[in-house]
Amino acid sequence: MASVHYTCLMIIAPTSENISIAGRALREGSIVAIPTETVYGLAGRIDSEEALRTIFAVKGRPADNPLIVHVATVAQAHALILATERSIVDLLAAAFWPGPLTIVLRKAPGLSDQITAGLDTVAIRMPSHPIALEVIKAAGSPLAAPSANRSGRPSPTMAVHVENDLGNSIVILDGGPCEIGIESTVVRALADNLLILRPGVISAEALASATGMQVSDPTGAEPLRASPGTRYRHYSPNAAIQIALTVDAALEAVRVHGANTMVLAPPMYLGRFIGCFTGSLTEHDLYAELRRSDDLHVDRIVVLCDDSLARQPALLNRVRKAAGEGNEEDAGT
Numbered sequence: 180m181a182s183v184h185y186t187c188l189m190i191i192a193p194t195s196e197n198i199s200i201a202g203r204a205l206r207e208g209s210i211v212a213i214p215t216e217t218v219y220g221l222a223g224r225i226d227s228e229e230a231l232r233t234i235f236a237v238k239g240r241p242a243d244n245p246l247i248v249h250v251a252t253v254a255q256a257h258a259l260i261l262a263t264e265r266s267i268v269d270l271l272a273a274a275f276w277p278g279p280l281t282i283v284l285r286k287a288p289g290l291s292d293q294i295t296a297g298l299d300t301v302a303i304r305m306p307s308h309p310i311a312l313e314v315i316k317a318a319g320s321p322l323a324a325p326s327a328n329r330s331g332r333p334s335p336t337m338a339v340h341v342e343n344d345l346g347n348s349i350v351i352l353d354g355g356p357c358e359i360g361i362e363s364t365v366v367r368a369l370a371d372n373l374l375i376l377r378p379g380v381i382s383a384e385a386l387a388s389a390t391g392m393q394v395s396d397p398t399g400a401e402p403l404r405a406s407p408g409t410r411y412r413h414y415s416p417n418a419a420i421q422i423a424l425t426v427d428a429a430l431e432a433v434r435v436h437g438a439n440t441m442v443l444a445p446p447m448y449l450g451r452f453i454g455c456f457t458g459s460l461t462e463h464d465l466y467a468e469l470r471r472s473d474d475l476h477v478d479r480i481v482v483l484c485d486d487s488l489a490r491q492p493a494l495l496n497r498v499r500k501a502a503g504e505g506n507e508e509d510a511g512t
């Protein structure tokens with residue numbers, strides 16, 4: 180006789196009934212994983228110290244890494260910041276919210292130190308994903324939400340990625356694959372200039388033209404270097420990652436390292452790599468491909484970053500981090 184086993188269903192459809200259930204759970208201090216247009220987030224109410232503690236514990240996240248607060252209205256953002264910061268948030272929100280822009284501003288008193296890691300600033304964004312917005316409304320409060328991966332793993336772009344990382348005790352609202360696939364642009368808004376802290380699909384040029392402000396982007400200053408293959412702590416699959424700057428260098432790396440290699444390359448080049456595992460190097464697919472490399476048990480990932488990627492600083496930034504560059508400066512998120 181076939182054995183019967185019971186599964187606890189933790190990935191749930193985003194029906195209006197399930198969204199109200201998620202809202203109730205959040206109001207009671209639980210945490211819920213939610214889809215956003217960038218990556219899945221692990222959300223808790225900003226006024227629940229218990230929920231915030233659980234977020235850090237479940238992710239294994241260092242306490243000194245602050246969280247992004249997700250809002251559904253600009254008024255909710257105003258309540259989190261000093262009154263003097265309102266005009267800059269209004270300017271940026273008019274151009275980019277709802278959407279993948281996180282704005283770092285001076286915080287109002289009273290916000291939990293768990294959210295800000297004791298800083299005098301708070302990071303805020305209004306996601307554009309309708310399910311995320313509905314959950315914030317159902318929870319009756321802005322939600323603090325880091326990406327819903329275990330710290331140091333690639334951010335989750337599908338519900339099953341969250342389940343694989345965080346086990347089966349977290350309720351995950353399934354919004355399908357995330358439309359963008361990498362995390363939001365994080366920008367520190369100062370009185371007369373903007374400083375990009377993490378690049379994303381909203382570019383420095385878009386920020387400058389929408390605001391007329393000067394935008395500096397120290398995150399993309401270093402040219403990409405070919406790397407021989409390292410292990411790393413960010414966005415990390417199990418394989419070593421090697422950056423190749425040309426198709427020929429990538430072909431040579433595959434020849435040297437053998438069949439148990441995976442090549443991630445811009446889609447137009449994939450036909451050049453026959454006889455090894457391949458994956459598409461795009462913002463949308465990068466994290467899913469890094470996770471697939473674990474399922475395939477490859478030893479090495481060769482990432483082909485040629486000049487065709489020059490206009491994609493956010494993608495190059497994530498590849499750099501996956502390859503182990505600059506890991507000291509921020510612990511996995």
Ligand code: TXA
Nearest residue numbers: 217219220245246247283300301302325326362363512
């Ligand atoms: O797209 C996203 O931003 C996703 C979705 C879920 O919204 N969230 C996300 O959160 O990527 P997380 O926690 O993985 O990354 C938040 C980033 C970290 O690099 C953190 O250090 C930075 O934002 N951050 C948060 N608060 C900050 C603050 N007050 N000052 C400077 N950086 C801050």
Ligand code: MG
Nearest residue numbers: 325326334512
């Ligand atoms: Mg993260």
